[in-house]
Amino acid sequence: MVLFKNKNIFIIGLFIVGQIFGKGISKTSIFPAQGKHVHGSSIIEAPNGDLLACWFYGSGERTANDVVIQGSRLKKGSSEWGSIFVMADTPDLPDCNPVLFINENDELMLFWIAVRANGWENSVLRYKISSDYLKPGAPNWDWQDIIILKPGEEFYNTIKKEFEANYTDPAWSEYALPYEKLIAEAALDMEKRQKGWMTRIHPITLSTGRILLPLYSDGYNISLIGISDDNGKTWTSSKPIVGFGPVQPALIEKNDGSIIAYMRDNGGSPYRILVSESQDQGMSWTFATDSKILNPGSSIDAIELKNGHWVMIYNDTEDSRSSWAVSLSKDEGKTWKWTRHIGVSHDKSESYSYPSMIQTKDGKIHISYSYRNQEGKTILHASFNENWIKKGD
Numbered sequence: 001m002v003l004f005k006n007k008n009i010f011i012i013g014l015f016i017v018g019q020i021f022g023k024g025i026s027k028t029s030i031f032p033a034q035g036k037h038v039h040g041s042s043i044i045e046a047p048n049g050d051l052l053a054c055w056f057y058g059s060g061e062r063t064a065n066d067v068v069i070q071g072s073r074l075k076k077g078s079s080e081w082g083s084i085f086v087m088a089d090t091p092d093l094p095d096c097n098p099v100l101f102i103n104e105n106d107e108l109m110l111f112w113i114a115v116r117a118n119g120w121e122n123s124v125l126r127y128k129i130s131s132d133y134l135k136p137g138a139p140n141w142d143w144q145d146i147i148i149l150k151p152g153e154e155f156y157n158t159i160k161k162e163f164e165a166n167y168t169d170p171a172w173s174e175y176a177l178p179y180e181k182l183i184a185e186a187a188l189d190m191e192k193r194q195k196g197w198m199t200r201i202h203p204i205t206l207s208t209g210r211i212l213l214p215l216y217s218d219g220y221n222i223s224l225i226g227i228s229d230d231n232g233k234t235w236t237s238s239k240p241i242v243g244f245g246p247v248q249p250a251l252i253e254k255n256d257g258s259i260i261a262y263m264r265d266n267g268g269s270p271y272r273i274l275v276s277e278s279q280d281q282g283m284s285w286t287f288a289t290d291s292k293i294l295n296p297g298s299s300i301d302a303i304e305l306k307n308g309h310w311v312m313i314y315n316d317t318e319d320s321r322s323s324w325a326v327s328l329s330k331d332e333g334k335t336w337k338w339t340r341h342i343g344v345s346h347d348k349s350e351s352y353s354y355p356s357m358i359q360t361k362d363g364k365i366h367i368s369y370s371y372r373n374q375e376g377k378t379i380l381h382a383s384f385n386e387n388w389i390k391k392g393d
Contacts, residue, residue, distance in 0.1 A: 024388040025342065030072050030081045030368070033376035037061060038070075041379045042202065042356040043368040044100040046108075048134050049076030049361065053368050054087050054098045054110070055379050062115045067094035069112055071138065074381070081381070085138040088128065090114040096123075099199045099356075103231050104209065107142075108133040111199045111213065121196040121219030125149070129232070149215075149226060149237040150194055156187040158284075159222070162242035166287045179244075183220055197224055200248040201301060202356065207253060212282045214261070216247035221266055223249045225282045238278075243267070243288025246274040250302040252310060254332050257281070262302045262312065262333075263288060265295040271318040273300060293327075293336070294318050301357040302333075305365075309386065312336065313355045313367055324352035324369075328389045338390045342367075342382055349374060 030053060041055040051074040058067030069088035072081045087110060088095050098112040108130040116122040125147040133139035163180035177185070186192055197215040203226075204212050213226035213235070223246055225238035241249060245267030252260050259282055263274040272290040293314065298321050300314040309330050316325040322345040327336040343352050351372040358366050364383050371380040 024391070025382060025384040027380060027382045028079070028081070029378045029380055031084060031378055033373070033378045035376050037064070038377050038379055039370045040097045040200070040354050041368040041370065042098050042100045043358055043366060043381070044102055045358060045360045046102070046134055047106050050074060050134065051366065052100060052133070053379065053381065054100060056096045056098060058094065061096060062094050062120055063118045064094055065092050067096060069095045069098045073136065082136065087138060088112055088126070090126070094118070097199045099202060101203045103211065104205065105231060107131050108139055109232055113198050120198065121217070123196050123198050125197050125199065125215070147226065147235050148194060149197055149224070149235060151224065151237045151240070154239055155193055156184065158239045159187045159242055160184045162287045186220065192219060200299060201250045204251045204253065206281060207257065208281060210281055212251055212259070214249040214251055216249065221245050221247065223247055223261070223263060227282055238282050239284045241276045241285040241288055243274055243276070246276060246288035248299045250300055252302055252304050260333060261285065262300055264299050265297055271295050271297065273314060296320055299354045301355045303357050303359060305359050305386065306363065311357065311365060311389070313357055315353065320348055321351045321353045322348040326389055328386065338392065340389045340392050
């Protein structure tokens with residue numbers, strides 16, 4: 001495999017967009033646009049102020065066995081991302097959907113999936129831990145393992161109960177099981193319950209110290225939360241987040257201790273960001289329902305800022321990834337009063353997707369995301385502050 005050299009460049013189309021949407025935002029590519037498939041990035045701030053980003057790279061996704069997890073580092077005070085290095089590589093299997101996280105011991109954790117038999121539903125959940133990751137280049141890993149979650153009969157019971165209570169419009173014929181019965185039937189299979197759980201969004205640490213790792217399954221088309229009460233050493237599973245395609249949850253803890261999950265809509269119309277809530281530290285969840293926020297079946301991210309305000313980044317359309325919006329809420333998601341666009345492609349020649357968002361110690365908001373235009377594909381890094389959102393387009 002050939003690693004491409006890093007050059008900090010502006011793609012021409014992106015530079016034009018930056019001029020249209022005004023000052024106050026910085027946008028750079030982590031590496032030049034190229035022909036390979038690059039997607040699913042994650043970004044974090046290290047304790048020394050460096051930014052670390054990773055993504056998956058190869059000839060495709062689950063069907064390409066050369067896919068690996070790559071990374072790069074932006075040194076504090078620098079404007080150029082460093083050289084590309086390999087973060088994870090399961091030989092002859094696709095490695096996808098990496099997620100970075102720093103636990104309360106300041107250890108770096110990398111979660112990702114290795115895709116068996118080229119099917120998302122066969123994915124194996126993997127993770128690494130490093131206490132030596134502040135030097136240039138790839139982290140030195142202390143530990144590597146797999147996470148096997150074992151959802152029990154409550155998994156089936158919850159799916160069956162939630163669909164029976166909320167599904168009122170069967171769309172299939174008398175000769176075929178309705179959607180919800182097919183999912184419930186699959187939930188009886190112990191093997192299926194224990195595989196195929198995939199990463200996408202950062203974990204969060206609750207005020208109690210509990211870590212919640214957002215997970216989802218393309219086999220079940222629902223979500224699940226990995227729960228750790230020992231700083232990531234061991235993991236158990238929550239009850240499922242049931243609904244019509246609620247996947248890739250982004251989690252925020254409210255002031256009262258309840259947790260909101262905002263999810264990609266993998267179901268049918270209306271295409272909206274799906275919402276679920278937990279009152280018991282992530283163990284059980286309400287049936288996922290439509291919000292008023294548009295979603296074209298594309299991943300979103302949402303975080304709480306240090307001042308208690310919430311920020312969400314998403315594609316604000318029902319049918320494409322050509323519009324890239326960031327919204328701000330001051331009332332814990334009841335309303336999203338301010339919205340501004342990071343990019344809009346009116347002819348749909350550009351695509352923006354799969355964001356990863358953090359707020360750094362200096363108060364800035366940083367996002368890494370997938371970008372594609374006619375020149376190729378790359379991972380972009382954007383940074384701005386809350387006031388930039390408030391000014392609008």
